[in-house]
Amino acid sequence: xxxxxxxxxxxxxxxxxxxxxxxxxxxxxxxxxxxxxxxxxxxxxxxxxxxxxxxxxxxxxxxxxxxxxxxxxxxxxxxxxxxxxxxxxxxxxxxxxxxxxxxxxxxxxxxxxxxxxxxxxxxxxxxxxxxxxxxxxxxxxxxxxxxxxxxxxxxxxxxxxxxxxxxxxxxxxxxxxxxxxxxxxxxxxxxxxxxxxxxxxxxxxxxxxxxxxxxxxxxxxxxxxxxxxxxxxxxxxxxxxxxxxxxxxxxxxxxxxxxxxxxxxxxxxxxxxxxxxxxxxxxxxxxxxxxxxxxxxxxxxxxxxxxxxxxxxxxxxxxxxxxxxxxxxxxxxxxxxxxxxxxxxxxxxxxxxxxxxxxxxxxxxxxxxxxxxxxxxxxxxxxxxxxxxxxxxxxxxxxxxxxxxxxxxxxxxxxxxxxxxxxxxxxxxxxxxxxxxxxxxxxxxxxxxxxxxxxxxxxxxxxxxxxxxxxxxxxxxxxxxxxxxxxxxxxxxxxxxxxxxxxxxxxxxxxxxxxxxxxxxxxxxxxxxxxxxxxxxxxxxxxxxxxxxxxxxxxxxxxxxxxxxxxxxxxxxxx
Numbered sequence: 406x407x408x409x410x411x412x413x414x415x416x417x418x419x420x421x422x423x424x425x426x427x428x429x430x431x432x433x434x435x436x437x438x439x440x441x442x443x444x445x446x447x448x449x450x451x452x453x454x455x456x457x458x459x460x461x462x463x464x465x466x467x468x469x470x471x472x473x474x475x476x477x478x479x480x481x482x483x484x485x486x487x488x489x490x491x492x493x494x495x496x497x498x499x500x501x502x503x504x505x506x507x508x509x510x511x512x513x514x515x516x517x518x519x520x521x522x523x524x525x526x527x528x529x530x531x532x533x534x535x536x537x538x539x540x541x542x543x544x545x546x547x548x549x550x551x552x553x554x555x556x557x558x559x560x561x562x563x564x565x566x567x568x569x570x571x572x573x574x575x576x577x578x579x580x581x582x583x584x585x586x587x588x589x590x591x592x593x594x595x596x597x598x599x600x601x602x603x604x605x606x607x608x609x610x611x612x613x614x615x616x617x618x619x620x621x622x623x624x625x626x627x628x629x630x631x632x633x634x635x636x637x638x639x640x641x642x643x644x645x646x647x648x649x650x651x652x653x654x655x656x657x658x659x660x661x662x663x664x665x666x667x668x669x670x671x672x673x674x675x676x677x678x679x680x681x682x683x684x685x686x687x688x689x690x691x692x693x694x695x696x697x698x699x700x701x702x703x704x705x706x707x708x709x710x711x712x713x714x715x716x717x718x719x720x721x722x723x724x725x726x727x728x729x730x731x732x733x734x735x736x737x738x739x740x741x742x743x744x745x746x747x748x749x750x751x752x753x754x755x756x757x758x759x760x761x762x763x764x765x766x767x768x769x770x771x772x773x774x775x776x777x778x779x780x781x782x783x784x785x786x787x788x789x790x791x792x793x794x795x796x797x798x799x800x801x802x803x804x805x806x807x808x809x810x811x812x813x814x815x816x817x818x819x820x821x822x823x824x825x826x827x828x829x830x831x832x833x834x835x836x837x838x839x840x841x842x843x844x845x846x847x848x849x850x851x852x853x854x855x856x857x858x859x860x861x862x863x864x865x866x867x868x869x870x871x872x873x874x875x876x877x878x879x880x881x882x883x884x885x886x887x888x889x890x891x892x893x894x895x896x897x898x899x900x901x902x903x904x905x906x907x908x909x910x911x912x913x914x915x916x917x918x919x920x921x922x923x924x925x926x927x928x929x930x931x932x933x934x935x936x937x938x939x940x941x942x943x944x945x946x947x948x949x950x951x952x953x954x955x956x957x958x959x960x961x962x963x964x965x966x967x968x969x970x971x972x973x974x975x976x977x978x979x980x
Contacts, residue, residue, distance in 0.1 A: 502549040505540045505553070509553045513557050537557065551664045552702060559654060559657075563654035563655045563713075572716070580601050605646075605647040605650070606648070607638065612633075615632065616631040636663040666702055668691060669699060669702045703786060706779050707776055718812075720765045721766040722741045722812065724761055739922070742926045746934055769805065777802055780798065797848070797851075797852050807838075810833065810840075818834060838931040838934050843892050846928060848924050849920075862899050863880065867891070903915050
């Protein structure tokens with residue numbers, strides 16, 4: 406009996422040694438074929454199977470101890486061993502998505518919040534991303550992990566209070582640099598791994614497919630091919646120009662969130678074609694996220710492309726400030742838009758940033774188009790419950806696209822030496838600034854005007870886009886049918902009403918004042934630039950900027966003030 410147990414013990418020990426030898430051999434082969442790992446610590450050289458085999462029945466108690474210790478150390482701000490314990494938890498509980506979702510969030514939000522400075526916060530967030538990518542390598546094509554990684558890039562790096570630092574640092578890190586990514590003396594990696602070559606194009610290893618497309622999958626169906634940056638490949642084309650200024654957080658966020666959206670999509674087929682919505686036969690079920698709804702997962706690519714578009718446009722305007730020799734500092738979007746609105750070629754100081762600014766504007770224009778396409782796909786897929794929110798997003802994209810077209814054309818006009826090209830660019834800028842102004846006014850009139858103001862101010866007779874007088878109440882729902890040239894006058898009437906009709910306490914109630922102010926900054930920029938263009942070209946306002954007449958609504962006992970304001974703003978209140 407004792408000999409039998411002794412033999413079994415020897416066999417187990419020999420098995421463990423053989424597993425170690427086999428793993429070392431496999432690692433050596435991998436190192437020879439692929440090269441050294443980009444980053445990582447000694448724990449990452451282990452795997453869940455090895456730990457499970459070594460620990461046996463002790464795995465459960467050890468995990469419980471690690472959870473308690475890691476949370477206690479985090480609460481006491483003793484972060485020296487927290488990352489090691491979290492990594493052990495990952496290896497000991499590899500099959501639990503909820504564990505990974507929590508730990509990715511825990512590292513990026515809880516641990517980073519305890520860091521003393523922004524660079525260390527950035528390093529903690531990158532550590533959370535590396536954690537997620539390690540899980541993704543072990544368990545590829547998992548909607549929970551793809552979504553978590555995408556949210557870190559898009560929300561934590563791209564949309565936090567420190568986004569200015571994070572965005573510039575990530576752009577810098579992802580560009581080609583000698584030596585790749587290295588850790589400091591504590592083993593902490595403070596930089597993202599490089600993703601680009603010297604020309605600003607994605608490194609080939611991040612675009613290598615690992616999955617063959619199923620032969621029975623309809624041609625129009627989206628499919629994740631397994632490459633790390635599959636959904637950034639389209640931007641790497643000569644037409645898009647790659648990423649000469651580094652990869653921004655929203656771009657990487659979009660890549661992973663698009664992967665999650667595709668994993669969560671049901672493929673429906675009708676008459677041999679892929680269809681959206683609830684029609685057709687389900688060809689293949691998508692995965693379901695552990696915590697988020699299908700609608701949220703499906704909407705994220707569109708929302709993230711919108712944010713990326715806005716970030717590129719804002720970056721272009723910040724570069725404008727540098728071009729004109731103005732201090733950027735911590736200026737907000739409104740200050741940026743106002744500060745450069747009236748500057749001309751005579752104010753140019755630093756021409757080195759012109760090419761970069763034009764790249765940002767041009768990319769913002771194209772990203773707006775991609776985002777609109779994603780919104781259309783999302784709504785067509787049967788997620789129309791939040792259609793009013795999506796309408797607002799799409800209208801904002803159209804306004805932002807018009808502004809980016811105008812800003813790019815204006816910058817080209819004041820920097821070219823060709824008089825004919827200058828005139829052509831001024832005309833593009835003029836027309837686009839009118840479009841931007843009207844689109845921003847529509848945002849205010851449709852989404853940021855209180856219902857009680859609409860009831861009083863919006864007219865009962867008005868002219869539509871085709872010049873036809875409509876004898877019906879103008880509302881927020883149909884205000885987009887109105888002639889856009891009338892938006893400016895209608896908004897002026899709204900503002901007049903708000904100023905002259907305070908509540909019983911004498912306070913002017915404008916619940917959307919801050920939102921209206923944001924759009925007003927863009928409107929002001931458009932109008933000031935139109936004035937500059939008119940002075941430079943000696944051409945009067947375009948007919949597209951002419952403002953037609955319309956009737957104010959009847960106001961119970963208060964018609965006179967509004968009739969007065971309309972009489973001031975129009976040649977006649979009556980048709």
